[in-house]
Amino acid sequence: MIPGPVEFEPEVMKALGRRTRSHVDPEFILQFGRALNSFKEVCEAPSAQPFIVSGSGTLAMEMAVANLIEPGDHVLVVNTGYFSDRMVKILERHGAHPVQLRAPLGDVPRIEEVESQLTSGSFKMMTLTHVDTSTGVLLPLEPLLALARRQGVLTLVDGVCATGAETFHMEEWGADVLVTASQKALGVPPGLALVLAGPHAMKAWRERESPVGSVYLDFAEWLPIMEAYAAGRASYFATPPVNHLAALDVSLSCLLNEGMEVRTWRHRQHALALRAAWRAMGLKAVPVGEDVMAHTLSALYLPEGLDASFAARVADEGVIVAGGLHPELRTRTFRVGHMNTVSASDVLATVGAIERALLRSGHVREAGTAVHAAQEHLSTIHGNLRGCNSAIPLTAPAFLRGQGGL
Numbered sequence: 001m002i003p004g005p006v007e008f009e010p011e012v013m014k015a016l017g018r019r020t021r022s023h024v025d026p027e028f029i030l031q032f033g034r035a036l037n038s039f040k041e042v043c044e045a046p047s048a049q050p051f052i053v054s055g056s057g058t059l060a061m062e063m064a065v066a067n068l069i070e071p072g073d074h075v076l077v078v079n080t081g082y083f084s085d086r087m088v089k090i091l092e093r094h095g096a097h098p099v100q101l102r103a104p105l106g107d108v109p110r111i112e113e114v115e116s117q118l119t120s121g122s123f124k125m126m127t128l129t130h131v132d133t134s135t136g137v138l139l140p141l142e143p144l145l146a147l148a149r150r151q152g153v154l155t156l157v158d159g160v161c162a163t164g165a166e167t168f169h170m171e172e173w174g175a176d177v178l179v180t181a182s183q184k185a186l187g188v189p190p191g192l193a194l195v196l197a198g199p200h201a202m203k204a205w206r207e208r209e210s211p212v213g214s215v216y217l218d219f220a221e222w223l224p225i226m227e228a229y230a231a232g233r234a235s236y237f238a239t240p241p242v243n244h245l246a247a248l249d250v251s252l253s254c255l256l257n258e259g260m261e262v263r264t265w266r267h268r269q270h271a272l273a274l275r276a277a278w279r280a281m282g283l284k285a286v287p288v289g290e291d292v293m294a295h296t297l298s299a300l301y302l303p304e305g306l307d308a309s310f311a312a313r314v315a316d317e318g319v320i321v322a323g324g325l326h327p328e329l330r331t332r333t334f335r336v337g338h339m340n341t342v343s344a345s346d347v348l349a350t351v352g353a354i355e356r357a358l359l360r361s362g363h364v365r366e367a368g369t370a371v372h373a374a375q376e377h378l379s380t381i382h383g384n385l386r387g388c389n390s391a392i393p394l395t396a397p398a399f400l401r402g403q404g405g406l
Ligand SMILES: *Cc1c(COP(=O)(O)O)cnc(C)c1O
Pocket: 004, 056, 057, 058, 059, 083, 129, 131, 132, 133, 158, 159, 160, 161, 181
């Protein structure tokens, strides 16, 4: 129960473990093509161009920046934590001038502040972290994206800890670029960097004057490859991560099978059950209010008298949680990831383990109060809370039906 890598479906692991195919094998061409299409479906961005390469989320961030930023460009960074700091570092390395808009720890900047910043400078781009994994802060994206669109400023969304679990309508909300990785809510072991570039972003890339400062990251190298596989043909620039892409194909079919609306709802319900348990144990969340709390992870302050060894005590109770990540919070917080396959049973097991650890340290007096609080919320929910069930055969995505796919 950490915020990545998470637990993965057995079917996804099976796909990863199958014999490695050639990158020109017809079966692989089908899998890659379908994965590219499913990625657009998951993000609701039919007109966007996907790029999926070997790497991690950080590479996806750098790929977007390398292609869209030219030396001297001004960028507004809405800074909500550790991964916004990383974005600043990447932007600076590529010659941009980032201006940071920081909110107090656990909070997000007010929309008026963003608006006055956006109108005061000549920004080419604004970067936003959908969920910051160091603070558990969820940035309400929709109004900020609308604002940038009105100002003609490109938007880059870091969705690494959100894509596949938090509500995100890329095209409807007007986001220009989304970057994400495989090992969080997309449900595939670490190894894939994913970028979705909408029409405005692709136009900005085409109109750039200086060459992209990296061969491996250049859209120009990858665009023909992604277009070929999406059209059912093989093409080569650099060897694709064949097994990971086969696993991604299975995982994204799984997500779409569950349905994004159901899936985001499931993550929300589990987050609500966990919040009830945190309250019952007197654990304070880092985010300042429910409206800025992520549904993919919880960042919680350690009670007085407990230190960073708390995660190990919870592990002794049978559940793995994460320590703090943000420099200012590292020794004062712990984090619980609740993404992908997480079920109601996982929620209860996690709350139980944390409650037992707190009982043993004398920070909770009565056994079962937190489990009861979580259970109370879970029992008000009707419907499927199991997530994608590998035991149920996958159905082919709509675009492949009748084409002899899957
Ligand atoms: C995990 C994470 C990253 C970094 O991804 P890596 O795969 O570790 O490189 C970037 N941004 C956010 C919001 C993350 O949660």
